Amino acid sequence: MSGDHRNPDYQVNSGSKTNDSHKHKDKHKDKEHRHKDHKKDKEREKTKHSNSEHREGRDSEKKLRDKEKEKQKHSNGSSDKHREKQKEKRRDEKVKPIHIDKPKRENENGYAREKSPPPIKSEPEDNGFDPSPKQKPTKRERDDEEFDCKPKKVKKEDEKKAKKRRQDYDDEEEEEDIKPKKKTKVKKGMEGKKPKKEEEEKWKWWEEERATDGSKWRFLEHKGPVFALPYEPLPLHVRFFCDGKQIKLSPPAEEVATFFAKMLDHEYTTKDIFRKNFFKDWRKEMTPEEKSKITDLNKCNFNEMSEHFKAQSEARKQMSKDEKLKIKEENERILQEYGFCLMDNHKERIGNFRIEPPGLFRGRGDHPKMGMLKRRIRPEDIIINCSKDSKHPKPPAGTRWKELRHDNKVTWLVSWTENIQGSIKYIMLNPSSRIKGEKDWQKYETARRLKKCVERLRTQYRDDWKSKEMRIRQRAVALYFIDKLALRAGNEKEEGETADTVGCCSLRVEHINLYPKMDDQEYVVEFDFLGKDSIRYYNKIPVEKRAFKNLQLFLENKQPEDDLFDRLNTSILNKHLQELMDGLTAKVFRTYNASITLQQQLKALTSPDDNLPGKILSYNRANRAVAVLCNHQRAPPKTFEKSMQNLQTKIDDKQKQLATSRKQLKTSKADHKASHDEKSKKAVETKRKTVQRIEEQLMNLQMQATDREENKQIALGTSKLNYLDPRISVAWCKKWEISIEKVYNKTQREKFAWAIDMAEDDFEF
DNA sequence: TAAGGCACTTAGCAATTACCCT
């Protein structure tokens, strides 16, 4: 199907951790072997693309180039090197309206919601969601599907269910924000059991209607957040020295000092910026006297504090079982009290109900603010969001909330403003909750809609490579990258506030190199930049000729620190995408390409003859292909080499064992040949079985080793959790009769309960 | 139309827990 041929390209990317970043390019080479399998396809694609090149367009290209040059001269005569200035340059091109009649969303405020996942297509296969064998669509079709819409096959709602649902709604909508009814509302008809009042067994929210008015809930009640433990001053014997002299710190200064002391072993504390930021903030907490005595961080001695905390954590490990149990019980109690809320008649798990404790900010990568003090959050900083008529959470005695509001257009329960970036933090529900699940489902449905029109979009952006307008060419090439390489959109960031990282639209000239010829390949682009979380993206990849030519054009007369796409930003790109498909944004491509890759790879790699471990290996490899595509890396586990060795030892042992037992089999065969009696025959059989068993065990171990080795620097979790339509995995499990536990752990099963319940073995993304 | 605010998703690593072996 569409896009298949592109898949192999995804394998090419490899990368390594930032920190040692640019020095270690070679490192990437040894990963290359992983991609061997796909060489052939790559070849195929190459030919395909070069065939499709035309020569026309050359001249127009040159003209464009000149024109753009002109423009540049005029607009900012000097060779301003800085990207800031580039921003000013966009505009003056002709506005050429794009003619795609774009159906207006019926609800302008964007809150429009449907029952079931958002724009649920009325595709037949979309609907296999019912636990019952027959499909019963819970969805209503959207009336605004453009292109990609096939004749809609609207199924009638299961009468009973529909009625019931409607009733539920009516009940509640009348009096809005009604008190939660004591009776739990659970699938009444189904199972015919009365709901257990406590754990209303597994609510299937995905079988219910969704609000259409933009409200996220009708009733919300919770107990508020759990605050960080108050600071406990150090015992007297733990001393602090500055310049060799002991100083008894005031509690506020001491608290901040302990933050530093706790991190002493970390590399962070050796970094200049970290130390500078820390010291500056620390001094703010000092008394005047302390301030005058402590003027140089280098003269501060935190060792006793550090030792104290190490001893403390040691002691914690040594605690008796009883003590540990007690702590566990206490935690459980807090979880029960604060870890759940009541939302629209259902008890739902809260994601993070604890307020972040104070400490030193640790950014990722080269963060200008590392080491700054993250201040303690007090009730006075907290905004509570809940139903007007719910039992409001009480602030701790003697305090008050900053604000109590009742906004059901948002999903958060608690928020506060953090002091490092000034951004807002939230307490929200767990991924297993209805409110998160619906959104997740909707995300995959959007990606599936993209699948239906992606070829059209690809044709279009290839076409746009020939546009007379620079901004259109840039947009088209950027989109090509986003599609082909699954790059992130790349919003602008405020300089100096965060680490210098980029995504597609914010790529700079210095982040790519062009090679018209490289070894046996043509039009190779080399990417090397830091992406989200300062993870390095490094990739050398051949691109289509016309894209390459455009890139050359974009680079002309630019300095390394200039924007590659100086006439583009994410908002322009997304506006364009929105016109091409309802709900389309740059990030949908990542979801789409990730999911489609998983599906294809599963199809390609799973062999019916493989045993269970073999199939799991295939699954992990398919998952891995996606992780590589999305550049989801991890630091190799500290104990990696060792654990590999251990496994190898096991394998060696197993091999010896196998050799022995093969020998035994041989002897027993010989015995049998000699005696021909029943007993020896049986012995042969047993031996044969043993050999077989050991062989299998050996194979499994080897498979495990391969899997682990291949996974050394690759993180599978992120894609599994955020990019892969869970229904693909569920379907795969059903198809090969593999239990879902092999693929999803408990948390994952909870998050994807909707998919596990609704996907059948024939689900197609 | 740029800048900033806000809400929500995505991300890697640290801490904790589960599990296995001796």
Add this chain to the structure above:
DNA sequence: AGGGTAATTGCTAAGTGCCTTA
């Protein structure tokens, strides 16, 4: 039992994208 490793969970930073405001 306990010690070490692997798997899971928790934490919170860092993105995306939409909306509002100046």
